[in-house]
């Protein structure tokens with residue numbers, strides 16, 4: 432643990448206990464990979480979330496520094512840092528929500544699948560910790576390739592007998608955040624007033640924005656549909672190329688992850704009508720996992736919502752998406768079953 436005096440330790444514990452006993456507000460949240468490009472701004476945003484009473488920041492590097500820094504913010508959450516594998520179990524014990532942005536990001540020229548070899552092992556190790564220390568926690572998985580890491584996590588949990596498909600959610604919120612922004616630009620309206628469902632998965636052609644279901648209802652020319660679909664599908668690559676070797680989306684991702692985590696916490700609190708898109712175990716298609724709108728509740732995913740009516744363009748794109756998704760899902764499953 433980072434050096435914390437006995438007095439500070441007692442005070443932290445007292446504040447944490449007060450809050451968790453204090454009623455409806457006050458969830459315990461861990462971020463795994465908290466010192467990274469996503470992890471740091473995400474830690475900042477979660478420290479500002481009034482639903483969070485305890486915030487655990489775990490990483491294999493720099494966790495004490497990030498923790499010291501964030502802990503000086505005069506918001507409610509009590510922050511604790513955890514460094515390296517020997518402290519993983521303490522980081523996870525008793526958590527309600529675990530958010531995982533641990534892993535390597537892309538460089539120009541790479542696909543998300545090129546990250547599989549490194550990130551699959553990282554996700555496996557972290558999920559084994561969850562099995563041991565907080566098997567009932569809701570898990571938000573950000574590490575790429577999400578289309579494979581979610582199946583990996585599911586297989587780790589199944590192997591241990593702790594799998595609850597309602598509690599494992601792949602984070603595809605950034606696709607929705609981007610879609611809302613780009614669609615609002617085309618329509619010339621405020622992005623906060625736009626909601627675009629994005630289904631399928633989180634890589635290239637598997638990212639399928641349903642532009643026929645945009646809220647508020649609107650219509651696009653074929654050129655606009657082609658431009659928007661391509662831009663949304665390649666949003667990640669746009670950032671990777673702009674950063675020119677310095678990583679992938681971190682700030683917009685932290686924003687999206689914080690929004691998604693907040694929705695999960697609202698669901699856990701029992702709020703009604705919390706609906707977001709996420710890559711989850713699903714019967715919406717013949718694939719075992721698929722991203723679509725889900726209703727969040729006290730147990731995590733309360734309901735996976737149907738896709739709704741698709742137009743011809745979307746139906747054709749869906750077939751393409753499913754082909755690639757099936758391969759990525761199987762790759763994740765085989766990594767654990769092999």
Ligand code: NAD
Pocket residue numbers: 463464465466467468469470489490491492532533534535536537546550553556557572573574575576577602603604605606633678679680681684
């Ligand atoms: P980064 O390299 O800046 O940070 C990753 C952090 O993970 C580092 O601090 C590193 O020390 C830590 N880490 C590595 N191994 C670990 C382990 N075993 N346990 C705990 N922490 C460990 O990368 P980043 O930009 O923050 O991206 C992280 C991941 O998120 C990448 O895989 C990236 O592709 C993915 N990502 C996903 C989305 C999405 O929409 N789902 C969006 C952006 C990035």
Ligand code: LMR
Pocket residue numbers: 536537543575605633666667668670671679680
């Ligand atoms: C994104 O969509 O920004 C992330 O998946 C990171 C990446 O590699 O594109």
